[in-house]
């Protein structure tokens with residue numbers, strides 16, 4: 260049973276179809292990035308998981324059950340939603356102690372979670388003086404109080420400085436790798452999560468546009484192998500026989516699809532063609548993300564720059 264399961268989830272607000280037939284799962288020990296531009300439907304999906312939004316159809320389940328049916332939700336699911344409100348006059352420690360008391364958790368969990376999120380030094384400070392980044396950490400501490408094995412985090416990197424984002428990456432990996440947690444983390448900025456996540460689900464206009472591993476998304480940005488040198492035309496027949504598709508954007512240059520650089524290099528060796536260039540051309544992940552989430556009928560995405568890697572003659 261997956262830790263988190265979204266099955267054919269749909270939700271409209273009036274005429275706005277916020278979430279439209281979305282399905283995906285998150286397994287224990289993995290971090291899934293739930294990505295999409297503003298208004299894509301991320302928060303509505305996450306709120307459905309937490310029983311805060313009633314779906315029109317479909318299901319949003321944690322440990323195979325609806326949130327309302329969990330016996331001790333705080334010990335199964337921890338959540339950080341946007342715009343978390345804290346009582347400004349209360350200290351960080353007191354804030355957590357109140358929640359511990361309400362949930363029947365030992366008071367010591369307050370200190371422990373503050374330590375986990377790096378707020379031990381300011382435990383006795385009033386929340387009124389906290390920066391947005393400190394509030395995000397406090398919200399994360401709140402989510403961890405019941406030692407849940409499922410974490411649902413809505414844009415947790417908002418307000419964190421680069422050091423804080425770095426810390427968050429490491430912490431989410433720790434939760435998944437060492438604690439076996441299933442982590443679902445939303446963001447509208449791919450770069451924020453791409454170094455952290457195992458899997459990605461991309462949503463735009465309420466509909467899922469891509470689901471898979473980060474590696475699969477990376478390969479979606481593969482724009483072929485570019486090979487240059489006098490006489491490269493002699494490689495064409497050999498590469499096509501190997502199942503590749505070959506274009507010639509200009510004299511002395513081939514763009515090869517469906518074959519790795521090693522195959523192209525081997526063909527050049529076999530044909531004794533001297534190469535001046537052999538590179539895999541990629542669009543970066545951000546460009547792939549922008550293409551996938553571009554609004555239908557909106558302006559076309561900016562041209563994708565081919566990021567050239569590797570020295571001429573090297574297989575990259």
Ligand SMILES: Nc1ncnc2c1ncn2[C@@H]1O[C@H](COP(=O)(O)OP(=O)(O)OP(=O)(O)O)[C@@H](O)[C@H]1O
Nearest residue numbers: 272275277295296297298299300301302303304447
């Ligand atoms: N309670 C609500 N009432 C009316 N419309 C809503 C409500 N909640 C969400 N919406 C609309 O549903 C759509 C999806 O919103 P949602 O907040 O789920 O997107 P999001 O991907 O989380 O965006 P953001 O990154 O801006 O938070 C938007 O058009 C939003 O205006």
